[in-house]
Amino acid sequence: MTSATATTNVMTAETLLNNWQGHRRVTRKTIEAFPEDKLFAFSVGGMRPFAELAMEFIRMAVPIVDGVSTGKWVDYKGPKPTTKSELLQLWDAQTEELNAKFPNIPPHRFCEVDKAFGRWEGPGLATIQYAIDNEIHHRGQGYVYLRALGIEPPPFWIRD
Amino acid sequence: MTSATATTNVMTAETLLNNWQGHRRVTRKTIEAFPEDKLFAFSVGGMRPFAELAMEFIRMAVPIVDGVSTGKWVDYKGPKPTTKSELLQLWDAQTEELNAKFPNIPPHRFCEVDKAFGRWEGPGLATIQYAIDNEIHHRGQGYVYLRALGIEPPPFWIRD
Numbered sequence: 001m002t003s004a005t006a007t008t009n010v011m012t013a014e015t016l017l018n019n020w021q022g023h024r025r026v027t028r029k030t031i032e033a034f035p036e037d038k039l040f041a042f043s044v045g046g047m048r049p050f051a052e053l054a055m056e057f058i059r060m061a062v063p064i065v066d067g068v069s070t071g072k073w074v075d076y077k078g079p080k081p082t083t084k085s086e087l088l089q090l091w092d093a094q095t096e097e098l099n100a101k102f103p104n105i106p107p108h109r110f111c112e113v114d115k116a117f118g119r120w121e122g123p124g125l126a127t128i129q130y131a132i133d134n135e136i137h138h139r140g141q142g143y144v145y146l147r148a149l150g151i152e153p154p155p156f157w158i159r160d
Numbered sequence: 161m162t163s164a165t166a167t168t169n170v171m172t173a174e175t176l177l178n179n180w181q182g183h184r185r186v187t188r189k190t191i192e193a194f195p196e197d198k199l200f201a202f203s204v205g206g207m208r209p210f211a212e213l214a215m216e217f218i219r220m221a222v223p224i225v226d227g228v229s230t231g232k233w234v235d236y237k238g239p240k241p242t243t244k245s246e247l248l249q250l251w252d253a254q255t256e257e258l259n260a261k262f263p264n265i266p267p268h269r270f271c272e273v274d275k276a277f278g279r280w281e282g283p284g285l286a287t288i289q290y291a292i293d294n295e296i297h298h299r300g301q302g303y304v305y306l307r308a309l310g311i312e313p314p315p316f317w318i319r320d
Contacts, residue, residue: 005177008267009169010285016170019289044204045307103165110170120317125170129179130317133296137316140300147205156297157280157290 013110016125017102020132021095022159027057027135028091029154030142036084044148051087053138055080058090060131062097064116068124069105073117173270176285177262180292181255182319187217187295188251189314190302196244204308211247213298215240218250220291222257224276228284229265233277 031039031054040051059076067073081087110125120127143153191199191214200211219236227233241247270285280287303313 004267005174005263006172008173008270009171010173010176010270011169011171012166013168013170014165015285017165023293044304045309047304047307107164107168110168125175133183134316136293136296137300137303140297141304143297144204144207144301144304147207149205156294 013102013105013107016128017098020128021098023132023135023139024057024061024091024095024098025159026154026156027054027139028088030139030146031084031087031091033146033151033153034084034142035149035151038145038149039084039087040082042145042149044145047141050142050145051081051084053142054087054091056138057131057135058094060134062094062101064127064131065098065101065105067114067116068109068127069101071109071112071114073114075117173262173265173267176288177258180288181258183292183295183299184217184221184251184255184258185319186314186316187214187299188248190299190306191244191247191251193306193311193313194244194302195309195311198305198309199244199247200242202305202309204305207301210302210305211241211244213302214247214251216298217291217295218254220294222254222261224287224291225258225261225265227274227276228269228288229261231269231272231274233274235277 031050034042034050038049040049043049058078063074063076079086079090081090105124110128111123113121113123114127115121116127120130122130143156146153191210194202194210198209200209203209218238223234223236239246239250241250265284270288271283273281273283274287275281276287280290282290303316306313
């Protein structure tokens, strides 16, 4: 690795948030694509239904932004939706909360190392990136559930 | 969005490459986890077998780094493995090629906009990030194939 690579900045906080919200829009469309009963009950290979995966994303997103922002790591204590419309409402509320809170992350906190939720050690950026990657990973699994149900998933490359 | 967010740098080229190679190590373990016949033939819901998804990652990775580096977008013309060991060999050769070529991407090319392969318009960073995200997305699908086969996939959070 050259030293230029170590000092070349390739991403701003704004781009990171935009990437994330782009992915979150795809995830929202994925939730919408499920018939209500399948959303909470269907899976393949003994895995969790997509509503449970979506709740994992929700338990991570705002609490991680709060933790990176403040250094205080507090588990999600919000609502636990039992219908598709409640889940989508919660999703939309988090979208707004992320947009409001993310820009307030102090710049130095992206590289400061914390033990997130007392368990996952890494710089703020890595913890946020983990939340995004985890969402992409499990949403890809939701695509298989949809295909197995004969339903076309939303296009992966359209982020608006 | 505050102006601070637009100017706060959160990621270097080195971190981006390290993230990618970390994911590529998980993908390599995913390829390894498949029995040879299932790797090339098994899928769920009429989707592509995991070997075809892995070849999509290979067709994207080095050609995208070459394109972002040089502005010349040339389709993959390398080998098409028909066995698991050939696929892993090609994977490892690409790992080395990425490590060699990525540090030579001129810094300004990460934000310069190209039409990648004549089709996908975006800055260099977005095209590289798309390759990484696409790999995470489809690898997640491979995890469902493995679960459906009764095989434990590699831990998503271990990147070494």
